[in-house]
Amino acid sequence: MTETTEKKSASRKTAAKSAGKGKSKPATSHAFEAEVGKILDLMVHAVYSDREVFLRELISNGADACEKLRYESRRDDSLLAGDPDLTVTIHPDKDAGTLTIEDNGIGMTGEELAANLGTIARSGTQAFVEALDNEAAGTEGGSGDAAALIGRFGIGFYSAFMVADRVDVLSRRAGKDQAGNRWSSDGRGTFGIEPDELAPARGTRIVLHLKDDAKDFLEAHRIESIVRAHSAHVPVPIRLKEGEVSREIADGGALWLKPKSELSDEDYTEFYRHIAGAWDEPALTVHYAAEGRQTYRVLMFVPSEKPFDMFDPSRKGRTRLYVRRVFITDDAELMPAYLRFVRGLVDSDDLPLNISREMLQESPLLTQIRKGVANRILSELGKLADKDPDAYAKIWSNFGPVLKEGLYEDMERRDTLLGLARFHSTADMEGWRSLKDYVAAMRENQTAIYYVTGESPAQAAASPHLEGFRARGIEVLVLSDPVDHFWVRMATGFDGKPFRSVSQGDADIEAVALLDDSGDDGDDGSPASVATLAAFVKQTLGDTVKEVRTSTRLAESPVCLVATEGALDRRLERMLAKQEGAPERSAPVLELNPRHALIRHLAAQAAGQSDKALLADASWLLYDEACILDGETPSDPAAFAGRLTRVLLAQSAPAPEPAAPTQE
Numbered sequence: 001m002t003e004t005t006e007k008k009s010a011s012r013k014t015a016a017k018s019a020g021k022g023k024s025k026p027a028t029s030h031a032f033e034a035e036v037g038k039i040l041d042l043m044v045h046a047v048y049s050d051r052e053v054f055l056r057e058l059i060s061n062g063a064d065a066c067e068k069l070r071y072e073s074r075r076d077d078s079l080l081a082g083d084p085d086l087t088v089t090i091h092p093d094k095d096a097g098t099l100t101i102e103d104n105g106i107g108m109t110g111e112e113l114a115a116n117l118g119t120i121a122r123s124g125t126q127a128f129v130e131a132l133d134n135e136a137a138g139t140e141g142g143s144g145d146a147a148a149l150i151g152r153f154g155i156g157f158y159s160a161f162m163v164a165d166r167v168d169v170l171s172r173r174a175g176k177d178q179a180g181n182r183w184s185s186d187g188r189g190t191f192g193i194e195p196d197e198l199a200p201a202r203g204t205r206i207v208l209h210l211k212d213d214a215k216d217f218l219e220a221h222r223i224e225s226i227v228r229a230h231s232a233h234v235p236v237p238i239r240l241k242e243g244e245v246s247r248e249i250a251d252g253g254a255l256w257l258k259p260k261s262e263l264s265d266e267d268y269t270e271f272y273r274h275i276a277g278a279w280d281e282p283a284l285t286v287h288y289a290a291e292g293r294q295t296y297r298v299l300m301f302v303p304s305e306k307p308f309d310m311f312d313p314s315r316k317g318r319t320r321l322y323v324r325r326v327f328i329t330d331d332a333e334l335m336p337a338y339l340r341f342v343r344g345l346v347d348s349d350d351l352p353l354n355i356s357r358e359m360l361q362e363s364p365l366l367t368q369i370r371k372g373v374a375n376r377i378l379s380e381l382g383k384l385a386d387k388d389p390d391a392y393a394k395i396w397s398n399f400g401p402v403l404k405e406g407l408y409e410d411m412e413r414r415d416t417l418l419g420l421a422r423f424h425s426t427a428d429m430e431g432w433r434s435l436k437d438y439v440a441a442m443r444e445n446q447t448a449i450y451y452v453t454g455e456s457p458a459q460a461a462a463s464p465h466l467e468g469f470r471a472r473g474i475e476v477l478v479l480s481d482p483v484d485h486f487w488v489r490m491a492t493g494f495d496g497k498p499f500r501s502v503s504q505g506d507a508d509i510e511a512v513a514l515l516d517d518s519g520d521d522g523d524d525g526s527p528a529s530v531a532t533l534a535a536f537v538k539q540t541l542g543d544t545v546k547e548v549r550t551s552t553r554l555a556e557s558p559v560c561l562v563a564t565e566g567a568l569d570r571r572l573e574r575m576l577a578k579q580e581g582a583p584e585r586s587a588p589v590l591e592l593n594p595r596h597a598l599i600r601h602l603a604a605q606a607a608g609q610s611d612k613a614l615l616a617d618a619s620w621l622l623y624d625e626a627c628i629l630d631g632e633t634p635s636d637p638a639a640f641a642g643r644l645t646r647v648l649l650a651q652s653a654p655a656p657e658p659a660a661p662t663q664e
């Protein structure tokens, strides 16, 4: 169990326990969970122009409650007794100043009222509250940018407090002899629960005592237009009750059964918002019927904004499974974890209606559906990438880090996913390059797809390892998502070209011509003396480095560190070193740039009769410099400072008399 879920269920239990007590005493007051308090505070003080969204949220909850009852009634149809037509009814009462939203769905017991309407129900909510805290820190009263946050987050039941200064929830669980209860609150810190037989015979009645500035929500035309805009396609009919007369204002027809030609973008957007509990537009809509070995309909959406729970440790998706229009569960994990940001539903004609949620995991029919849907989503993403690269790039910037998890989790679809992957690269730091683009732009004699890793694109791009690649016009992919470290080690390549880190093994790029070789006089120092220097440096550094050698990957810097062939990437190693039980870090290779003035100068000294103690200091300084370029600090700052002082002193000393041996 993660920390959040642990906390959540603990607080749910406490709330449920105190509610249980509440039943024996007439009205008990309970404190809201701290996080709820924050959300409520936001709702009560909301200066949010779209506050009509509360109605969509309450209708959505009512419809969900009806769908849950429809599911349970398959095993026990007595649950529907006397009232089989599931509906959500909206009832404005101008005299009382109340707006009532009632459903005859599953209902809640007293315990459930306390647990569901006193604590945080959703996994993303914790992240929402954190985002809220950050906003509040920077804004007056926290309501300015908070409004934008409300818009990004499906706000749920608590949104009622945007328009009401008191909310009563009367509810009775479906089933024989269930007691009715009333939950009541002004949204300021506490709520009460008491037994109340005025609760509906089955389901939930939510009575909003509207604030003075929210009385326009009592107008029938206003309600109708909100329902048309936000709730026309919830899969349960909606009725409007004026006085004693009631009429249907939305028919509850399953939108996904309708042909695409009859549906507009607005219809899809509204339905997406209902099913995803979101407020953005879908960035991609996938709607189709599969016919063949089995028949099912699919309506899936890729959001245009990141859901708050995208990196929740549970990695669970929230797609819904229906069987012949009956909602079964949103926990069937229809999508592989790396597509968990996709929202929507599958409606199967062939699964048995009485399938239990437990049996779903083993169902071969469902396995087939899962496979078909994931393939289809990936192929639709691919089509979008071809047809509208900008729209696809937006999806990739939001969900690329999640999709990339598939590169090491889903071997079967790895090539498809590599085709969908986009990267920043040294050829285009802002935009997105595909591997196809990369391969097309490869230089003559280039044999591999090169990448550099770093904590940010800017940091990765500043790496000295890139110099030789830049000088040869070789494009390098910039990998800066934590997930990159994992897939890139396992990827076998793309289009027959292996992936290679620029900071690992032999750079292997000599065969690629320099873009501008006018500055290159072909003089690599004297190869013999650089080799002598390399041998001297290796002898001085001992086991600190595996090897010292001349480099092709450097152009401007004198030195750099690289990992040996087959070892872990140095950045990954450093990242892992912070964790417990990490493997010991392996000794790197120190590479010297034979064209660099400093290396040439030192090579000459190594070959001549110079002061070897000073050259040893310089050797260590070269190593320290390489560490610094690699983003690390010298491991022994005092020794580093000592060497630096001695070398600088020798530089500024007058004539090069035979130098006195330096004292260690």
Ligand SMILES: Nc1ncnc2c1ncn2[C@@H]1O[C@H](COP(=O)(O)OP(=O)(O)OP(=O)(O)O)[C@@H](O)[C@H]1O
Pocket: 057, 060, 061, 062, 065, 103, 105, 106, 107, 108, 116, 117, 121, 122, 154, 155, 156, 157, 158, 204, 276, 277
């Ligand atoms: N009309 C209702 N009938 C039965 N249960 C309800 C009703 N309204 C709310 N609930 C319960 O209260 C919980 C919290 O509702 P809330 O709207 O805050 O979040 P949510 O509905 O879980 O989130 P989302 O809107 O994203 O599905 C629900 O999950 C549900 O269990």
